Amino acid sequence: FVLPHTRGSSHGQTRIIRKAYEQDFYTQMMDECYKLWSQLEREAGVTLYRHYNSGFSVGAAGMYLRMDGEQNQTVIWKTFYDQGSLWNLVSVQLGRITKPFQIALGKISLGVFDGVSALDDVTFRNCSMPPAVKECPAHTHFHCAESKACVEQMQRCDLTDDCGDASDEQGCSPELQCSFEHGLCSWKQEQSGGDVFDWTLIQGPTPTLNTGPWKDHTLGTSAGHYLYIESSGPQEFKDSAVLLSRAFRPTVHRGGRKHCVFRFHYHMFGSHVFCLGVFMRTASSGRGHMLWVRYGDQGNLWHRKTLYLTSARPFQIVIEGTVGDDFNGDIAIDDLSFLDCEPHHGDLPDANTTTPSVTTPPPTVRPHVCPDGQFACGSLRECVPDSNVCDFSLDCSDGSDELYCVRERCDFEGGDTCGWQSNDSSLVSTHAFRWSPVQGESIHDGEQSHRPINDHTTGGPEGWYMCADSSNGGYGQTSDLQTPVMTSNGPQCTLVFWYHMSGFTVGSLQVLLKYGNSTHEVWSQSGNQGNKWRRGEMFIGIANNFQ
Template identity: 50%
Template sequence: SKCDFEANSCGWFEAISGDHFDWIWNSRSNLSAEFEQQAPPWDHTHRTAQGHFMFILKKSRSLSQVAKLQSPTFSQAGPGCTLSFWFYNYGLSVGAAELQLHVENSSDPTVLWRVLYNQGNQWSQATIQLGRLTQPFHLSLDKVSLGIYDGVSAIDDIRFENCTLPLPAESCEEPDFFWCLHTKACIEKLLLCDLVDDCGDHTDEANCVPELQCNFENGICNWEQDTEDDFDWTRKHGPTPTLNTGPMKDHTWGTAKGHYLYIESSEPQVFQNRAALLSPVLNATDADGCTFRFYYHMFGKHIYRLAIYQRVWSNTRGQLLWQIFGNQGNRWTRTRLSISSRRPFQILVEASVGDGFTGDIAIDDLSFMDCTLYPVDLPTPPEMSAPVTLPPHNCTDSEFVCRSSGHCVEKIQNCDFRYDCPDQSDEAFCVCSFEKGSLCEWYQPIPENLIRDSNTFRWGLGNGTSIHHGERNHRPSVDHTINTTDGWYLYADSSNGKFGDMADILTPVISRMGPKCTLVFWTHMNGATVGSLQVLSKKDNVTSKLWAQSGQQGAQWKRVEVFLGVQSHIQIVLRAKRGVSYMGDVAVDDISFQDCSPLLSPDRKCTAQEFTCANRHCIAKDKLCDFVNDCADNSDESPFICSTSSGHCDFEFDLCSWEQEQDDDFDWNLKASSIPAAGTEPAADHTFRNSSGHYIFIKSLFPQQPMRAARISSPVISRRSKNCKIIFHYHMYGSGIGALTLSQVSISNQTKVLLNLTVEQGNFWQRKEISLSGDEDFQLKFEGRVGEGHHGDIALDDIVLTKSCLPSHWSMKEEPAAPLPTGPCPHGYRECQNGKCYKPEQSCNFVDDCGDYTDEDECGTSCTFEKGWCGWQNSLAENFDWVLGVGSHQSLRPPKDHTLGNKYGHFLYLEATPVGLQGEEAHLKSAVWQESSAACTISFWYFISAKATGSIQILIK
């Protein structure tokens, strides 16, 4: 069973003598200097020059030289038999070698293995599957010289494993085993009638039903080529036409004379073309189901996918039972699948072409156990449900028909979260629990040609009773509503489609939503290759991402909140994206819209404690300037009301009056959700609820390390503030979350912790409101601390200090009792270049207080860009930046500037490069001007090239 060649050649010998090109048993140390360069420097067994091996010794330059190392003759080999050895094939003209199988009474050998040319100055291992061989056989390792051989060829440490047949047993009484008639071996009953002689006397293959087996020796039996695929399986014997892919022999006989089916991955086939083979229609013989056995061969660099489906309707693909991707090695592999079905069914074997010609996939020895043939074809799929029948009515196209009474209401009242029909049917199908297997009026925008294509990745209704064994680890066994296997839920079935496919399901058009409207639902995302789930809003064919989740989240239902706020005439979209394989379905249940009723028209005047909105609605004054559209017309968030709020920041351009601390470990990052995230950052900001809005966050990825902290600090707040509050929104999601701390620090450096969050808070924005007070002026500090893992980002957005929070004249950066600094200007003043002094508030007020414009120099009040940026700067909120440059005829920018009118003059420009992708923004910010007159105007010159498609806007912040 094994040979290390230390004692002798173990019966292996040179079969062709007399041509002076022979396999020789020896060691490197025993060779003369004339021949030692033709042998490896050491053997494989002991790694010494004294160790023995077989190698080729050449003593002639004849053109007809062949070295054939032949094994002893073996009587037979068991089903699991494999051969392994170590070989040496080194040198510029060493040539190829191949291992051949010679079966008694067969004239043509079968090539089992081949090595091409130089493999490096090293020992390499080869493993070859021999499998069941019922006739005597021997092996040979052949090499042809062709007169130009120059190199080292050797073999060592040959080993045969699992090559014996099962030993005889005195009895075989266990119910799941079979006692072989003549050899008296005891084998599993699952090996019966599988087209393999496991007993060694063929009695395990006696009394079988031929119609339930196919070895492809005489065609494809009662299997059929599918007519709905892209091309057909090919019947073949010997190797496939392309090198380095496909089998060299079949599985039934283990020789090149045996037949198998394979897919040819070369032209005209293209990536993901499918070939499908259909079994006869079958029935399970009992309630335990039946078994399907087969052998597959998937060898090659460009192998893609082999899949097994079970279908109960004709013209469909059915449910995915099993699939495998990629190169599985140059061997036949057995697979056994249990099939459970109360209806007649068919098995569909489907192979898909990879992205290259070395992607041949083969199958052989297909068999069924405990199944019976069913003589009738499968039925066609049931038709789609009929549309709702409306009662008699006189409603116009602009009105909604109440389902029971036929009353008419305005369409804007349909799906507005208020009951207007007597039977409440105007709101009946807008929200859906999916019980009773109904989608309500939610729908999927699937092209007509794909509606009946079962291969399409799509949403469907399911429950625990419809799960087959291949889905148990990635589909919910119970729903969330009633927590039973009978309860229904919505899921995107990853059995169908391919990696990256997306499935959308949409609500009916929702006419209106109120300011507090929140979407709440439960998700189940489990499995090794779960894709992602997104929530989007759609209006006028424009979609905005509101929420996203990707990857495995565990085998339980999880609650999700998505704030929607005031919206009109929109649809909510649930978008599932398929992962790399079938092992990961996305499921949702119990979708609800909470607090979504639009505001009622007021029938009274607002009180003194309320704010009167522009639309005459009344809201509490403490809801002003909190980045929530409480009025439903945004008048409570008007810049004219909110611009004077200290610490008020939505992070759209910068950190506003908040500042990064200097004594922490790193800084908070300003980010737009449109920039790709690591998976735990918000999909949308809180301000605008879309992916273009900004927020600040701390990264948990490298180079950050656990327990490192980033801090931002507020302006100093006066101790005289009464009813002062901070309102902010935070997002803390991920398994490796760190900590978010809000502290109040007095001017005497006394710290009080107001909030400390240390665990995951959910994948949505949460609002927090905290009252503030102190005996001294104080400052607020947010600290984000990195956790132990890479999945735990912390984000902040929409921070508000209410209007009752009064600013202090102190700066925490200054010691209030410190003496005045020495110099020409008193404490708190700045020095002009001419030696005069000015106050900070005199900077950027459009007045030359210094007399030499020092106080206005870096304000951007007047700038030709000939001496730099003049105080203008790019916003940290965007990755796409303005650049200072000069004219050029080689790009789309202006050939000359406006100031000097030549190519040497400077200007700011945006380059049309891949850095600036469609929809990205570049923000150019001025300094903060203190105030301006009523007649103040700004003028500038701009240039937009003929091919430009973007736009320029001026905003006041």
């Protein structure tokens, strides 16, 4: 037998289980062995471990979760047949378990005496509750009522007891949460023909081996419920299932904007997992625009994702699971929750809805007209020279001379581009290489470090910035972001901005001044500049009628 894992020598200790014997006294000995095993685990305070499963007829081994008061045990890990003459590292996700529990290891041997299963270096990681403290940072954390621990505000009302006393889950609106323990809650299956099949509500493991979760995320046992898409027949490659949230009120108001957050857990395990996407739509049909997507096998784990939502119109969230090219492609979701989002009591408009024409009553006062060379302000009988329009100064009393101009300062928060325009926005498709306001990390798996996770303004993933995503472009392709024409500016005019250029194949960023049909470069940067924001500055000076 090979050397133990811990010391790598014959002096280390290893647990070994050999084949099951027919004699009664061997069976009786196993009870004593398990008692000793449990005693050692308690003393060690030990779900990370290494296993060894080798031999022609080694059979199978499995790890199980046993809960107080429940007869059925939950499978949390399994291995089958010969895994080679080496130690294999295994990580098992337990999650938040609110009841007393035990971990048990089971072994099934074949009838031939040729196989060994072994276990070594068992460790529990991140299993303790947060410590008690006197006070928490008021704006970013929640102070638990009884445990006195600090948890992040984003962990409130997310269907997980992070405090240990469940105080972070008290006072939450059931309209904004769904654990699927009592059905779909306010979520609905797509019924308008926008998908091929439906999400399935299930307990325990999915029917197909080596794909899908063995347990839900809410309870962490096979008794819990979750939704999944079945990738076996009759489903075919790229068939999709769509789940719809209830409608929500706009997050951008005249009085300002607020954060609305969507949290969910997803499980994508299997050699033929294809795609899970989350969209936001403001019409009653279609997908809307993509917020996030993942492709391929993400491991036998539940992953958490937080999305910050911003919309000037009523909206709903669309979750789409897409089938891969074989049966090992089940995808699951659980514990969907919204924070600081307000339900919209009404239906979203149809996608092809047009604004009805309104007959304007004849004005009681004749609209004012300004002489040539002057701009008519929104306020009655007020005119300013054309040269005062878009000059970074509010010359009209109502500020209308700067209404359709680029603003003096822009942080792009809420997706507001402040007058900056993509000059090809009407000519290219949604997924073409173009500038657009975005949040957080790249939606393209494997390219998370190419795009900033945090914006420069807020320093967090909820912040917005403009991004040209090269995943949608080809070599040498360009995309322009430009201002409207600015009539004039002062002698010390300077453009200051922050830029982020990360990735081995990143191209170049240029700043140009445009006078009519004439354009010349005044600043540029090329190549990978590292995964951080850098400051750019460019002196403009006196200029007239330029972009």
